Each structure stands twice: as structure tokens, then as C-alpha cells.
Amino acid sequence: MPPKKKPDDGAYRTLKKQLKEGAIGNLYVFHGEETYLRDYYLGQMKQKLLPAGMEEFNLHTINGKEFDLKTLAQMVDCLPMMSQRTLIVVNDYDLYKGDKDGLMAVLKDLPDYVCLVFVYDLVEYKADARTKLAGLLKEKGLVVAFNRQDQGDLVDWIARRFKALDHDIGTEDARYLIFLCGDLMTTLISEIGKIGAYATHRRVTRADIDAVATPQxxxxxxxxxxxxxxxxxxxxxxxxxxxxxxxxxxxxxxxxxxxxxxxxxxxxxxxxxxxxxxxxxxxxxxxxxxxxxxxxxxxxxxxxxxxxxxxxxxxxxxxxxxxxxxxxxxxxxxxxxxxxxxxxx
CATH class of the missing domain: 1.20.272.10 (Zinc Finger, Delta Prime; domain 3)
Structure with a gap:
């Protein structure tokens, strides 16, 4: 069996750079199994794009079952109020199954003030590279896959999360926690919270992990x-x-x-x-x-x-x-x- 190809994280790194530099684009597709990272970076976009107290006027959301191009076009045309940008979040709409030509007409001419994000959660993202829509998304937007993180990155992240709870954890115990509970941050964050609340000493031990963590x-x-x-x-x-x-x-x-x-x-x-x-x-x-x-x-x-x-x-x-x-x-x-x-x- 050949080695499993490492997922391409180029778009993910580009997103992090854009957020750091305040250069958020107009069009994104968020997908992947690491929902913790997806929700975290969507939250970062909201913080940077939407002034506090004005979210109700500048944040527009629509669910896939209710999606239609007319509603999307109206959201795109809605000018920002006391803000430079508007944020439109479309949840669980399969881009490749609807009216692709009509959708492309909207996406080609997004105003500079619009940031449109298609979020895949319950629906699996399956791109069709043969279509013009796929080419347009590549040209105009950023398709970000939030993949499971490498163990080294996860160990560092676990250490930071425990530090935020006034605890430390050793590398081997962090690796054990990943082995015990899996490598999805969405799952690990709740386990870290339980262990942090249970541990009585600053240093988290394997006994603390075994006492309260829910193993896979x-x-x-x-x-x-x-x-x-x-x-x-x-x-x-x-x-x-x-x-x-x-x-x-x-x-x-x-x-x-x-x-x-x-x-x-x-x-x-x-x-x-x-x-x-x-x-x-x-x-x-x-x-x-x-x-x-x-x-x-x-x-x-x-x-x-x-x-x-x-x-x-x-x-x-x-x-x-x-x-x-x-x-x-x-x-x-x-x-x-x-x-x-x-x-x-």
C-alpha cells in the first residue's frame, strides 16, 4: 500500500496570512472534517469584518435548503451600514448541483464590500474540476480545506489550551490524549476542558486523563x-x-x-x-x-x-x-x- 498523500494545506495557509494582514478576499469555500478550525476562522472573519454592534445589519446568512439565487443577489446588493464590508454566509449548499450558470453570474461580479463564504458542514464538498464553476472559484476565490492536523501541531495546540486553563502537559501525555480520544480538535477541546477542571495540580498527569476523558x-x-x-x-x-x-x-x-x-x-x-x-x-x-x-x-x-x-x-x-x-x-x-x-x- 503506497503512503497516504498529505493533504494540500496551501489555501489554509493563505487564509491565515490574509487574516493576519487584514486582506480578506471576496469569495471563500470552507469545508473539511476539522470543524473546530473552520468555526474558529469563520469567527475571526466576523471579528475583522463586522464592527461590534452592527452584526445584525452587515451579517447575512442563508441555509442550503432555503437557498435561491434571487435571495443571494439581494444580499450581495445590500450595502454595508457603518462598516466597510458585509459578510454573507451560505450553509450547506451544494454549489455543483444547482443553477451553476446563474450562480457564476453572481460570483463574477461580487462588489468589493462583499465577503461571501460557502460553508460545508452536513453536506460533503465534492468539487467537479471539469466545470467552469470550479475554474471561477479558483480564479476569484479560495477553497479552504480544514483537515485533521499533524500530531506535532496538535501537541503544541493541546499544550496551549491547557496553559490557558493554568495547566501544563508533557509531550508524551499529549500524544496519549490524542491516541485515547482521537485527533479531531472538535473532540479534544471538550476533553481538555474536562481534564483541566478535574486536575488538582498544575501538571496534568496520565491518571487525570484516564479519570475523566472519554476514549474512542x-x-x-x-x-x-x-x-x-x-x-x-x-x-x-x-x-x-x-x-x-x-x-x-x-x-x-x-x-x-x-x-x-x-x-x-x-x-x-x-x-x-x-x-x-x-x-x-x-x-x-x-x-x-x-x-x-x-x-x-x-x-x-x-x-x-x-x-x-x-x-x-x-x-x-x-x-x-x-x-x-x-x-x-x-x-x-x-x-x-x-x-x-x-x-x-
């Missing part, structure tokens, strides 16, 4: 396989019991467990072939080294034969769960017992 499913399943590796079946069973008690669907849990076992198998193969974490990152398109390092550490405690057998048994259980009338929870519990017994044998 992949991290919980990793805890379960780690417990098996350590020979702690009671802990592994307790983790599975908690997941089932939270009414996670057995088929979903099995899917995550299966992926985890396949990753462990490839990590064990990498160790056998004297390959490092970079190989594992490329193979599984992992965005940071930390999960790859954790996989390699865990794989050292399993034999190659166990990893191969466990991957096969997980596939067999998946087939049984989908093709027989057997109870999903019972199949999952039986699989966990087999994994633990085989590991201890």
Missing part, C-alpha cells in the same frame, strides 16, 4: 488486547463487559477488534522482518507515529502464530455472527475467552 472505541479495544497480552483476562473481560453494557453493537465491536488484530499481525510481521514504525504507518495510513509505536510494543508480547490464528478466528466469528442465528454477545465473549486461553497456552 479503537482505544478501548486496544486496552482489551493489551490486557490479553499481559495475561490479565479479568481486565479484558471487564473492558468488553463495559462496552456491551454501553450497548455497543457486537458486530461493531467485532469489526474494531478484527481491525486491531490485523494491525497486530502486521506489526508482528514487521518485527519479524526488522521493519520499523514507518512501515506500519504507511501500511495502515496512520497519521502519527504514536499508535504505530503502541502497536509495535504490543506485538512484541504476541507470537507470530498467535497473531495469525487470532486474525483467522476473528474472521470466522464475523462470518458466524452474520450468517447464523447465534447470539452476537455470546459469540464475542466466546472469542475473547479463546484469545485469552490461546495466549496463555
Amino acid at each position: 472505541l479503537d482505544a478501548v479495544v486496544f486496552q482489551m488486547t493489551d490486557a490479553i497480552a499481559a495475561g490479565d483476562f479479568d481486565k479484558a473481560a471487564a473492558v468488553l463487559g463495559d462496552l456491551l453494557h454501553m450497548q455497543e453493537a457486537p458486530i461493531k465491536l467485532l469489526s474494531v477488534l478484527g481491525r486491531q488484530l490485523r494491525q497486530l499481525y502486521t506489526a508482528r510481521l514487521a518485527l519479524e522482518q526488522r521493519k520499523g514504525t514507518k512501515y506500519l504507518m504507511d501500511l495502515w495510513a496512520l497519521r502519527s507515529a504514536y499508535p504505530a509505536e503502541r502497536l509495535m510494543q504490543s506485538a512484541r508480547r504476541f507470537s507470530l502464530g498467535w497473531c495469525r490464528w487470532a486474525t483467522l478466528r476473528c474472521g470466522q466469528t464475523d462470518l458466524a455472527m452474520k450468517s447464523t442465528g447465534a447470539d452476537g454477545e455470546e459469540l464475542l465473549i466466546a472469542l475473547l475467552m479463546e484469545l485469552a486461553v490461546k495466549k496463555g497456552a
Whole structure:
């Protein structure tokens, strides 16, 4: 599998530069899964373009379901009041599915006082590079993708957020927080708030994180396989019991467990072939080294034969769960017992 291509962040860097220099343009498209950054920079645009107290007169919004070109044209023609600019925000309108010719006629002649931003949130942005509209957006505007951030940038951002709460956090603990809760800033910001409120000392510890953070499913399943590796079946069973008690669907849990076992198998193969974490990152398109390092550490405690057998048994259980009338929870519990017994044998 070839390495995953790094997303192009040129437009994102251009936006940051424009905001810093006070040179905000006329036309933007905001999309991408990192909604925290999208909302943050949209907020920055509002602060710089709209005088305090005049937002009601100079900020115009329209939702995609209510969108029509006549309404947009009226908003464009609305002159600013006691301000240099107006800001128009169009939420969840698919630019490429409506009247593209009519829309282009509006976008070609945007007045200098207008800043028009199309925001994609619930609707996925899918550009059609073959269309004239795509060419016009490239010529006249800026299409900004708010992508997940690299681990290094996230670690620095986490440290700044904790500092704002009068706390410090070490690099390794920040990496652990990302591993535990995922790498979306939208999710992390709420976890940082909980941990900051809980921690009693200036330095945030891993115990503070474990006490209040809500882990993502992949991290919980990793805890379960780690417990098996350590020979702690009671802990592994307790983790599975908690997941089932939270009414996670057995088929979903099995899917995550299966992926985890396949990753462990490839990590064990990498160790056998004297390959490092970079190989594992490329193979599984992992965005940071930390999960790859954790996989390699865990794989050292399993034999190659166990990893191969466990991957096969997980596939067999998946087939049984989908093709027989057997109870999903019972199949999952039986699989966990087999994994633990085989590991201890």
C-alpha cells in the first residue's frame, strides 16, 4: 500500500496570512472534517469584518435548503451600514448541483464590500474540476480545506489550551490524549476542558486523563488486547463487559477488534522482518507515529502464530455472527475467552 498523500494545506495557509494582514478576499469555500478550525476562522472573519454592534445589519446568512439565487443577489446588493464590508454566509449548499450558470453570474461580479463564504458542514464538498464553476472559484476565490492536523501541531495546540486553563502537559501525555480520544480538535477541546477542571495540580498527569476523558472505541479495544497480552483476562473481560453494557453493537465491536488484530499481525510481521514504525504507518495510513509505536510494543508480547490464528478466528466469528442465528454477545465473549486461553497456552 503506497503512503497516504498529505493533504494540500496551501489555501489554509493563505487564509491565515490574509487574516493576519487584514486582506480578506471576496469569495471563500470552507469545508473539511476539522470543524473546530473552520468555526474558529469563520469567527475571526466576523471579528475583522463586522464592527461590534452592527452584526445584525452587515451579517447575512442563508441555509442550503432555503437557498435561491434571487435571495443571494439581494444580499450581495445590500450595502454595508457603518462598516466597510458585509459578510454573507451560505450553509450547506451544494454549489455543483444547482443553477451553476446563474450562480457564476453572481460570483463574477461580487462588489468589493462583499465577503461571501460557502460553508460545508452536513453536506460533503465534492468539487467537479471539469466545470467552469470550479475554474471561477479558483480564479476569484479560495477553497479552504480544514483537515485533521499533524500530531506535532496538535501537541503544541493541546499544550496551549491547557496553559490557558493554568495547566501544563508533557509531550508524551499529549500524544496519549490524542491516541485515547482521537485527533479531531472538535473532540479534544471538550476533553481538555474536562481534564483541566478535574486536575488538582498544575501538571496534568496520565491518571487525570484516564479519570475523566472519554476514549474512542479503537482505544478501548486496544486496552482489551493489551490486557490479553499481559495475561490479565479479568481486565479484558471487564473492558468488553463495559462496552456491551454501553450497548455497543457486537458486530461493531467485532469489526474494531478484527481491525486491531490485523494491525497486530502486521506489526508482528514487521518485527519479524526488522521493519520499523514507518512501515506500519504507511501500511495502515496512520497519521502519527504514536499508535504505530503502541502497536509495535504490543506485538512484541504476541507470537507470530498467535497473531495469525487470532486474525483467522476473528474472521470466522464475523462470518458466524452474520450468517447464523447465534447470539452476537455470546459469540464475542466466546472469542475473547479463546484469545485469552490461546495466549496463555
